[in-house]
Amino acid sequence: MAKQKITSSSTAEYFSKNLQQVGFSSPTKAVLTTLKEAVDNSLDACEDEGILPELYIEIEKVGAGTIKNTDLIRIKIEDNGPGLHIDDVPKVFGEYLASSKFGRGRCSRGQQGIGISAATTWAQLTSAKGARIITKTKSMRQAVSCLVDVDVKNNKGNIKDKKSINWDRPHGVSVEFVLDGRIQLQGEGGLITYLTGTALVNPHLNLRYKLLDQPVVKVDRVSDKCPDIPNAVEPHPHTMKLGEFIAHSHLFGRSTLSSFLKKGFSRITENTLQEFVKNGLDKKFLEQAVDKISDAHFKDIFGAIHKTELMSPSTRSVMTIGEETFSKSVRRLGEVDFFSVVTRKPTICDFKPVAIEIAVARLKTAQKVEGDDSPPVQVLRFANRVPLQFDKAACAMVRAIETVNWRSYGLPQPKSSLPLGPYVIAVSLVSPFIKFKNASKETVDASDELVEEIRRALIQAGQRLSRHIKKEHREADLEEKLRHIEQFCPILVDCLCRIVKAPEKRKKAATEGLVKLLGRDVNAAKKQLDEALKHHKEAHAKGKIQIVEKEEVKAEEEEELKAPHPEESEASEEAEAAPEKTKSAKATSKTKKKATAKPKEKMKEKEA
Amino acid sequence: MREDTIPKLSKDLCNKMLTDLENARRPVLEAIKCSLDNSRYNPKVGYLTPGDKMVKSELNVASVQKMSRAIFILEILLRNLETGAVNTKRELYYISKGEVKHNPELRPLDFSDQSESDAIIDFICEMMECYREDLNCYANDRGGQTYSNQLVVTEQLPDGTKAVVDLSTLGTSPFQPKNRPQSLSLKAKKKIDFCLVVESEGTANTFVTNGFCKRNNAILLGAQGVPSNAVRGWCKLIQDQLKVPIYFFGDLDAYTLQNIFRTLKAGSAASLIRNSDFSAPDVRFLGVLPEDIKKYDLADYPVKENDLQEARALKKASDALKNDPFFKDKKNKGLSKILEWLLKNKRRCEQQSYFTVDPRDPVMPEKIILEKIKKGDFI
DSSP: OOOSOOOOOOHHHHHHHOGGGGTOSSHHHHHHHHHHHHHHHHHHHHHHTTOOOEEEEEEEEEEEOSSTTOEEEEEEEEEOSOOOOTTTHHHHHHOTTOOSSTTOOOOOSOOSSOHHHHHHHHHHHHHSOOEEEEEEOTTOSSEEEEEEEEETTTTEEEEEEEEEEOOSSSSEEEEEEEEEEOOOOSSTTOHHHHHHHHHHHOTTOEEEEEETTSOOEEEOOSOOOOOOOOOOOOOOGGGOOHHHHHHHHHTTTTOBHHHHHHHHSSSOOHHHHHHHHHTTOOHHHHTSBGGGSOHHHHHHHHHHHHHSOOOOOOSTTOOOOOHHHHHHHHGGGSSEEEEEEEEOOOEEETTEEEEEEEEEEEEOOSSOOOSTTSOBOEEEEEETTEEEOSOOTTOHHHHHHHHSOGGGGTOOOOTTSOOBSSEEEEEEEEOSSOOBSSTTOOOBOOOHHHHHHHHHHHHHHHHHHHHHHHHHHHHHHHHHHHHHHHHHHHHHHHHHHHHHTOOHHHHHHHHHHHHHHHHHHHHHHHHHHHHHHHHHHHHHHTTSSEEOOHHHHHHHHHHHHSOOOHHHHHHHHHHHHSOOOOOOHHHHHHHHHHHHHHHHHHHHHHHO | OOTTHHHHHHHHHHHHHHHHHHTTOOOEEEEEOOSGGGEEEOTTTOSEEEOSOEEEEEOSTTTHHHHHHHHHHHHHHHHHHHHTOOBOHHHHHHHHHHHHHHOGGGGGGOOSSHHHHHHHHHHHHHHHTOOGGGGTBOOOOOSOOEEESSEEEEEEOTTSOEEEEEGGGGTTOOBOOOSOGGGEEEEESSOOOEEEEESOHHHHHHHHHTTHHHHSSEEEEEOOSSOOHHHHHHHHHIIIIIOOOEEEEOOBSHHIIIIIIHHHHHOOGGGGGGTTTSOOTTOEEEEOOHHHHHHTTOOOEEOOTTSHHHHHHHHHHHHHHHHOHHHHSGGGHHHHHHHHHHHHHOEEBOGGGGGGTSTTOTTHHHHHHHHHHHHTOOO
């Protein structure tokens, strides 16, 4: 017999020892994960109540950390959400697996109720202090401030230092962690990358953030519509295992099996019940109360259900940002040259409803390196509108990007790799049941069906983009042809004349003939360019491709400089919606210069 | 091709181009397509000849750069022919750079690396249907080091004089054949029984040092891997002028059979227009033959399929059996059977394995070779 005593541990004990599994595997990731979990909670809370979210984030170093090579970091996130009732505060911030969303089948960002408690645990482990919370709901006259610790032994949150304070806002939550970590701003795991990504897929978000000693950055919302998160639909019987199926029946007590099946699941009707009977379900069970059915019989019933072909689950439970709003949001990525967005119709992949949205944008970089020497494109991945920033190689979204032949759309691409160039490819996957590869939700499992669906969306976006790239290529082609004529015609004729010792008269005639000949080629190139321009114009008019143009930039600038009159703002919106006017190559390049200058000014304004 | 015909051909070509331009017509340059799909093999002829396919390049905005460069290099080559100067491809690359340097108007023609100017030189050769040597553009003489106690070579020098080299006076030093063997003529002091071409230059050296040429009335030469123009033209010369049987002794593997032996015997697809002067169709494959492994208990070993080069050679061998007119012809059935054997057994055996037969007898390989020649044990 074993000498050691068998003991049981609480969930909190398990997670406090395995924080690396939920995104706290390094000091850098600890800061990002803490920020991410708090932002997720704030945005989910706002959306549940239909509030347009306003977030303020502050991250600063306040000293040296207790762990080697770390700093003591203060992370503060304030929202204008509905606020938390004080009784809920210890559950939310100090208890693992306490969630309002667990297994509900909605497309919310948070799902299990692990993340923010893990952040509190990390803070508690590294700085001996949990989370400082200020909360105020609409019905409270004063806000409550308190400190939450995790009681690791009992998986419970403990409140300390509770006091009422005056807070100058009607409702909201402010959460502050002081923990050991390291700050990385740029790059794939950087805080700025995270915040830019979050702004991209949350067009209704007003975000202000202050990182380290940098000035406050303000990202204004581009949509005044709070997304409507569709309610969960009943589970589909084919997505369940036998144990789940039996457990699900316990919720229905004395209901008959037929009513349990019809009410407890989607896609089951009277006709499907008859199909089940045909496939071996004993008819007598249909009218029997579910609590009277033995497990052995449940197994037979479950078998009959699985033998029957059912309609795929409904796609009503997924939501999308929409091409129009997404287009506005893309411009917040940085200095965008042109872009295309695609919103796919929700569909079923691996028996789960899924919606894919894609944005492909070309950035105006200081040194535009295009061609085979340029670095790979920047990939932004989102799962239920949360940026994924680590372990990208095995992710379904990256796999899908690699399988698309981007060369045919004008982007250089090494074999089976990411395409190259100053582009951003953003892939947003929304589904109530996303299959992640790990608990820290960093990689989406690359099933064949999902990869194919993402691939299709990418192909659509690529095709739209290619119209603009093709136009650029044609312009360059024409320019090169003209240059060739200028450079090589005299050399060729000179060399030929020297070899055959031809007189000046022949030389002149040959030069004229050659110019005439090559002029025909130039005319053909001009025709091709005209055609490409026509396609480009059509695509632009249909909204399939968008270019950040001079008019739009100007309108935006004016909008920013003076608080607009309601009529004026309407006028500027009209200007934005106006179809693109065809411009010559020179005009476009001038526009580019102008547009590049603008965000710099914008930055200066912010700094001021 | 006679030296004086090149300038005339070039001038005709340029004149035609100029006339086309005067009439605003697009000049079209035609060249024979030098590739396997345009290769024909007639067993009576014995080497690969070009088919009917031509490569046409028409002057347009896209090709004007290539054509201008071609005419520019042609002018340099014609000047060389006129003065009798010769150059390598690399020297021509630098000469072109010098021209551009001294005449800034030519800057658009500038080559960014040698591969660009090499391609233009090859294009001119294909267009004129001549060898680069006809344009006084020589490669360095590689391979073909020859030893014999019976052979006398007479070289016609550019200044009109003659040089006579008696190979028996060279000791163990070899005679180095030139890339342009047309200027050489051969004579045998005494009847020569055969010529042995050894794939490895080192092994050929060993044979000579061990007294091969003293014991045999023979010509011995080392191929040094894939035969260069010098080796190919030299073997052709030995075959035509001395009319002695030529045997090739090399490794038993796909690379030797296709890249080395086939090129020596029937030329290559890339040099279709000059295979007539650069192949020796009478050369026979002496070994190593697959049956030799068993017969002499030779040390062979499996082909490493994860070795990229060897895997590529095997892939090429299976392609050759399907597409190469040389291996497809029934006259060369014996050779294609070896390829099939190699593909099936995935083993290889090197020429030096003859030294395993009797490790203490340094002339054992020679004895085996002579026995094989005597018994007619070759393909």
